[in-house]
Amino acid sequence: xxxxxxxxxxxxxxxxxxxxxxxxxxxxxxxxxxxxxxxxxxxxxxxxxxxxxxxxxxxxxxxxxxxxxxxxxxxxxxxxxxxxxxxxxxxxxxxxxxxxxxxxxxxxxxxxxxxxxxxxxxxxxxxxxxxxxxxxxxxxxxxxxxxxxxxxxxxxxxxxxxxxxxxxxxxxxxxxxxxxxxxxxxxxxxxxxxxxxxxxxxxxxxxxxxxxxxxxxxxxxxxxxxxxxxxxxxxxxxxxxxxxxxxxxxxxxxxxxxxxxxxxxxxxxxxxxxxxxxxxxxxxxxxxxxxxxxxxxxxxxxxxxxxxxxxxxxxxxxxxxxxxxxxxxxxxxxxxxxxxxxxxxxxxxxxxxxxxxxxxxxxxxxxxxxxxxxxxx
Amino acid sequence: xxxxxxxxxxxxxxxxxxxxxxxxxxxxxxxxxxxxxxxxxxxxxxxxxxxxxxxxxxxxxxxxxxxxxxxxxxxxxxxxxxxxxxxxxxxxxxxxxxxxxxxxxxxxxxxxxxxxxxxxxxxxxxxxxxxxxxxxxxxxxxxxxxxxxxxxxxxxxxxxxxxxxxxxxxxxxxxxxxxxxxxxxxxxxxxxxxxxxxxxxxxxxxxxxxxxxxxxxxxxxxxxxxxxxxxxxxxxxxxxxxxxxxxxxxxxxxxxxxxxxxxxxxxxxxxxxxxxxxxxxxxxxxxxxxxxxxxxxxxxxxxxxxxxxxxxxxxxxxxxxxxxxxxxxxxxxxxxxxxxxxxxxxxxxxxxxxxxxxxxxxxxxxxxxxxxxxxxxxxxxxxxxxxxxxxxxxxxxxxxxxxxxxxxxxxxxxxxxxxxxxxxxxxxxxxxxxxxxxxxxxxxxxxxxxxxxxxxxxxxxxxxxxxxxxxxxxxxxxxxxxxxxxxxxxxxxxxxxxxxxxxxxxxxxxxxx
Numbered sequence: 001x002x003x004x005x006x007x008x009x010x011x012x013x014x015x016x017x018x019x020x021x022x023x024x025x026x027x028x029x030x031x032x033x034x035x036x037x038x039x040x041x042x043x044x045x046x047x048x049x050x051x052x053x054x055x056x057x058x059x060x061x062x063x064x065x066x067x068x069x070x071x072x073x074x075x076x077x078x079x080x081x082x083x084x085x086x087x088x089x090x091x092x093x094x095x096x097x098x099x100x101x102x103x104x105x106x107x108x109x110x111x112x113x114x115x116x117x118x119x120x121x122x123x124x125x126x127x128x129x130x131x132x133x134x135x136x137x138x139x140x141x142x143x144x145x146x147x148x149x150x151x152x153x154x155x156x157x158x159x160x161x162x163x164x165x166x167x168x169x170x171x172x173x174x175x176x177x178x179x180x181x182x183x184x185x186x187x188x189x190x191x192x193x194x195x196x197x198x199x200x201x202x203x204x205x206x207x208x209x210x211x212x213x214x215x216x217x218x219x220x221x222x223x224x225x226x227x228x229x230x231x232x233x234x235x236x237x238x239x240x241x242x243x244x245x246x247x248x249x250x251x252x253x254x255x256x257x258x259x260x261x262x263x264x265x266x267x268x269x270x271x272x273x274x275x276x277x278x279x280x281x282x283x284x285x286x287x288x289x290x291x292x293x294x295x296x297x298x299x300x301x302x303x304x305x306x307x308x309x310x311x312x313x314x315x316x317x318x319x320x321x322x323x324x325x326x327x328x329x330x331x332x333x334x335x336x337x338x339x340x341x342x343x344x345x346x347x348x349x350x351x352x353x354x355x356x357x358x359x360x361x362x363x364x365x366x367x368x369x370x371x372x373x374x375x376x377x
Numbered sequence: 378x379x380x381x382x383x384x385x386x387x388x389x390x391x392x393x394x395x396x397x398x399x400x401x402x403x404x405x406x407x408x409x410x411x412x413x414x415x416x417x418x419x420x421x422x423x424x425x426x427x428x429x430x431x432x433x434x435x436x437x438x439x440x441x442x443x444x445x446x447x448x449x450x451x452x453x454x455x456x457x458x459x460x461x462x463x464x465x466x467x468x469x470x471x472x473x474x475x476x477x478x479x480x481x482x483x484x485x486x487x488x489x490x491x492x493x494x495x496x497x498x499x500x501x502x503x504x505x506x507x508x509x510x511x512x513x514x515x516x517x518x519x520x521x522x523x524x525x526x527x528x529x530x531x532x533x534x535x536x537x538x539x540x541x542x543x544x545x546x547x548x549x550x551x552x553x554x555x556x557x558x559x560x561x562x563x564x565x566x567x568x569x570x571x572x573x574x575x576x577x578x579x580x581x582x583x584x585x586x587x588x589x590x591x592x593x594x595x596x597x598x599x600x601x602x603x604x605x606x607x608x609x610x611x612x613x614x615x616x617x618x619x620x621x622x623x624x625x626x627x628x629x630x631x632x633x634x635x636x637x638x639x640x641x642x643x644x645x646x647x648x649x650x651x652x653x654x655x656x657x658x659x660x661x662x663x664x665x666x667x668x669x670x671x672x673x674x675x676x677x678x679x680x681x682x683x684x685x686x687x688x689x690x691x692x693x694x695x696x697x698x699x700x701x702x703x704x705x706x707x708x709x710x711x712x713x714x715x716x717x718x719x720x721x722x723x724x725x726x727x728x729x730x731x732x733x734x735x736x737x738x739x740x741x742x743x744x745x746x747x748x749x750x751x752x753x754x755x756x757x758x759x760x761x762x763x764x765x766x767x768x769x770x771x772x773x774x775x776x777x778x779x780x781x782x783x784x785x786x787x788x789x790x791x792x793x794x795x796x797x798x799x800x801x802x803x804x805x806x807x808x809x810x811x812x813x814x815x816x817x818x819x820x821x822x823x824x825x826x827x828x829x830x831x832x833x834x835x836x837x838x839x840x841x842x843x844x845x846x847x848x849x850x851x852x853x854x855x856x857x858x859x860x861x862x863x864x865x866x867x868x869x870x871x872x873x874x875x876x877x878x879x880x881x882x883x884x885x886x887x888x889x890x
Contacts, residue, residue: 214759216751223748226739233696233726233734234749234802235717293739 030338031286031302034331038306042313049316056195060187060263062308063197064089064256066301068275069282070208071252073300074245076283077212077225079292080138080145082246085253085279087156088130089272092123092257094160097169097267099123100183113178120186124254130156131250135243149246153276160269168268172261187262197259201301204252209297221245226293281328282307285335289343306331391450392417392580393438393469393549398447400433400604407433409604410447415549420571420581422591422612424620425601429821431584432474434601435551438582439471440464462491468548472555474584476538480527485509487526488541512540517566530683531558539567543574550574551582556590557818560681561881568594586821587848588620600624621822631826631854634675634873635833641672642707644841645693645724645810650702652688652865661700662688664865670810670841675833677856678845680884685865686845687729690812694726695719706810720749723809727800727816735799736787743769743783745798750806768805776801776831793824800828804835811835813844817851829855849877 026033043050068085075082099119102111114122130152137148174180187197212218223231224238232238256275261267286303288295307328314324391414400408408430415421415438425431436442438449440458449456451467458464461471478487485502488509494501509522518536526534535558542550556564571581571594585591592598598615600608600623608623645668652663663685670676680686691697693704695716703712706724714722728734736745746769747754754764769783776797780790787795796816803811813832817825833855836842846852852859852875859871861883869883 210759216755216760219744219748219751219760222740222744223737226737227733229734230728230737231748232716233694233728235720235806236748237715237717289739293737 027338027342031299031306031335034285035302035306035309038309038313042309042317045317046313049313054316056190056193056198058309058312059198060195061312062304063187063195063201064260064263065275065278065282065308066201066304067197067204067252067256067259068279069286069300069304070204070297071249072276072279073283073286073288073295073297074208074221075145075249076280076288076290077221077292077295078242078245079225079228080242080245081149081280081290082131082134082249083146083149083276084130084134084153084156085249085256086272086275086277087153087160088127088250088253089257089260089275090269091130091156091160092127092254093261093267093271094163094169094269095126096120096123096183096258096261097172098163100172100174100180101169102178113174113180115180116174116182116185119180119183120258123258124251127250127252127254127257128247129250130253131247132243134250135246138246139239139242157269157273164269166269168266170266172265172267183262184265185262187259188265189262195263197263200255200259204255205297205301212297217241217244222293278307281332281335284332284339287339287342289339294343303335390417390419391415392452394450395434395438396448396450398434398437398449399445400430400437400442401445407604408437408444411601411604411606413438413599413606415580415582416597417580418575418578419596420575420583420594421597421599422583422585422595423599423601424584424588424591424624429601429624430604431601432553433604435471435553435582435584438464439469439551441471465545465547468546469551470542470545470547470549471551472538472542472553474553474557476534478526478534478537478541481525483523483525484513484520484529484537484540485522487537488512488522488544490541492545508544509540512544515543515570516540518563532560532563532683535559536563539570543570547579549580549582551584553584554586555583556585556587560683562681564590588617589850592617592620624822631851632829632833634855634857635837638673638837638839640674641839643669644672644674644707645670645843646705646708647689647693648703648705650689650692650704651700652685652692652697653700655697662865663692665702666862666865666867667702668860668867670843672809672839672841673836674858675836675842675844675856677852677859678843678862679847679849679852679859679880680845680862681847684862684884686862687814688865689862690726690814690843690845691728694724694812696726696728720806720808721752723807725749725803725806725808725811727803727811727813729814729818731792731796731799735802736795738788740787741783742773742778742780742785742787742790742798745787746772746778746783746802746805749802753805772801772805776804777827791824793820793827796820796824796828797831800831804831808840810841810843813842815846816844817846817848825851849880852880853877 039050048054068089071085072082096119099114099122102113104111134149134152137143138145172183174183185196187195189196191199212221220231220236220241223234223236224241228238257272260271282303283295283300284290284303285306286295286299286301288299310331311324311328314327393415395411395413398408398411398413399406411430411434413434423431423434433442437444440461440463443457449458456467479490482490485505489505494504506522513520513522516536516539518533520529520533520536526537529537535555539555556567559567575581583591583594592612595612598610598612598620599606600620602624610619647666647668649665649667650663651661651665654660654662666689678686678689688697692699695714699712703710705711706719706722709722711719711722711724737748743765747765750768751760754761754768766783773780773783778790778794778797778801780794787798790798800813800816816828820828832842832844857873859873859875859880860867861869861880863884869879871879
């Protein structure tokens with residue numbers, strides 16, 4: 001009791017100078033500042049960049065990556081990786097396109113035209129199934145996430161190509177008399193002037209934020225990503241959490257697939273190739289740690305906007321796509337470098353980033369784990 | 378700090394001296410002007426609580442870190458080490474508190490890592506193997522040099538770490554907690570090796586939390602407190618009480634069994650439990666063991682490394698499967714339940730290794746504390762922040778965690794306080810039975826006493842407490858009953874009035890071995 005009050009007293013005068021705080025602010029808010037720099041620079045370089053219309057267009061591009069990245073964030077928070085989201089996106093689009101053409105049931109001699117909402121639900125279920133396969137492989141059969149999702153990435157892409165023999169569904173409009181119109185509403189149309197995709201992104205981001213911050217599942221996810229063994233011993237259902245994140249990631253990929261098909265008004269089997277890497281990049285730029293346990297939705301959204309606004313800006317000012325690739329890569333490397341700096345500071349100076357100054361003398365913060373830790377598995 | 382001046386007189390036989398060493402991290406001083414001598418051909422033991430600065434001082438002396446100010450004098454010459462390998466080249470090597478072995482490599486490869494023996498065409502594996510085998514023979518450990526380190530138990534890994542330090546012919550050998558995972562017999566062997574080394578003129582610096590043990594081997598004792606030397610003396614002039622007094626600045630007592638409350642019904646009943654070794658050798662690490670613990674009772678399980686204490690507790694908590702038998706919590710069979718189900722029914726485990734199994738390093742103190750009792754502050758689908766804050770603040774107060782508050786990162790706490798967080802996390806679930814696997818491991822005497830006081834308070838309120846330990850002193854503190862485990866079985870049971878000799882004999886440690 002006395003110890004605690006003593007500690008409180010010690011903690012009240014805040015340590016650390018003011019100049020130090022600026023560096024900390026820049027480091028912590030780096031994705032945000034990067035986004036502002038990008039907007040300012042491109043607004044100067046091009047008269048077309050800074051306009052509501054352009055921002056909405058760019059935002060609708062960001063929506064795809066943003067949704068994928070939120071799913072990816074969940075997986076990365078868990079300490080995993082999901083390389084299959086780009087392929088899942090493509091597969092979901094193709095399946096949706098296939099369903100829109102009507103399903104011929106030969107043994108009944110009828111052709112079914114499911115309404116768009118059924119198509120959307122089925123596509124999302126498909127995404128969930130792909131995620132479930134990933135999750136079960138990883139949680140149940142202990143296949144490393146990288147390999148499991150790599151394999152599923154190939155399989156999903158292959159299935160998408162098989163379904164269309166490599167061709168693209170160009171007619172997603174449906175027919176009024178069949179009652180299956182409205183595919184445009186999934187991403188192409190606008191709601192109060194805002195592209196549907198952006199609305200969906202916002203909704204998913206809000207739900208994601210609430211889940212991560214205000215539910216038991218969110219807490220379980222951070223805990224099992226930070227230290228799976230400790231979480232398990234604290235009663236966290238670590239396997240369920242692990243499977244769930246892949247399922248959710250798969251659903252996010254399917255939603256992104258629907259939106260992309262709707263935006264393009266076509267569903268091709270190669271849609272979304274390498275998008276998984278963009279999603280990972282967005283998560284990393286947003287400050288999440290690939291080792292799990294650290295990261296949040298806000299950062300990930302900023303990451304997605306940084307990548308999206310940068311690449312669209314480069315297109316607008318007419319820089320060659322080869323250079324765009326170089327720039328994007330440089331931004332990713334820079335982001336990871338800064339992450340490393342931030343986490344190193346955090347482990348050295350717990351008080352600097354912990355939100356509150358700690359009472360303990362630094363000498364006491366020496367990690368006193370006897371003998372173990374490093375070598376024991 | 379004035380006591381530090383005493384060391385100046387003994388300067389003549391100092392092989393390595395630290396002069397006025399200050400080590401600051403940011404605005405915090407881990408070492409505040411320390412004068413420290415390593416006596417030639419003697420064992421100098423550094424005593425001090427966690428966070429006193431022992432490890433920091435050793436890192437300075439072995440070149441791992443450069444001090445903020447101060448001098449290092451080696452054989453009368455002022456030196457500065459650019460790195461730990463620089464220090465090693467000058468004959469100073471260190472066995473770190475944390476093992477630094479590559480688990481995927483063999484014992485031989487670990488011992489010679491970074492300084493492999495070469496022939497003209499490649500590596501001299503034969504000579505390396507021969508030397509590794511010789512080292513293992515010196516340490517009386519039956520380990521084949523080609524065994525992978527990951528296949529060794531922790532104690533044996535520590536032996537490999539020691540062997541690696543011995544393989545370099547050092548003049549000065551720093552041992553930072555070398556025995557934390559060793560059995561009593563292994564410690565004996567290590568001490569024999571240390572005496573052999575000192576007789577050959579090697580100077581040893583020894584650090585240990587096992588005070589009695591360290592007192593056996595030491596020639597000079599130096600006590601460090603809060604980054605400054607508080608006392609130095611020759612071993613023949615001091616006793617345990619002197620060390621502890623200087624370490625904590627006051628007398629301490631690990632407590633006595635709480636009395637004045639009646640035991641309740643049997644809370645935990647372990648019936649005929651067996652656990653098979655996970656490495657696949659098929660032998661039983663816990664062998665048809667039965668034990669009843671009543672509400673309000675504190676039972677201490679004493680045993681050497683490998684006696685099966687950890688496996689028993691982990692099997693009861695649901696971490697490892699039982700090969701046979703069952704565990705009953707208040708009469709209900711919990712053997713088939715998940716860890717989460719056992720926790721919600723009131724059976725919890727505080728694991729042995731808090732870094733690996735106890736804490737989530739990426740989360741705050743508060744979130745660690747509340748992790749096992751999320752249901753308690755969930756409102757429907759969502760978590761109530763205000764209720765969580767109450768829970769966390771209540772918990773911090775009850776287990777007396779020294780922290781700036783629930784929002785501090787867990788890594789900012791000292792070892793003892795981290796351990797209190799792990800215990801507090803489990804106590805927050807309002808358990809009926811708490812199992813603690815070596816709860817005092819790697820924490821200082823003060824924190825240890827607080828942990829034991831906390832447990833005896835809760836026992837008086839009806840909690841059944843089972844804790845394991847490898848220190849006899851701890852058995853003879855708060856436990857009502859002492860159970861000695863040996864080779865997976867209970868070899869003896871004592872009341873609180875047992876003697877150390879009885880307990881150690883039953884564990885196979887002292888007389889029989």
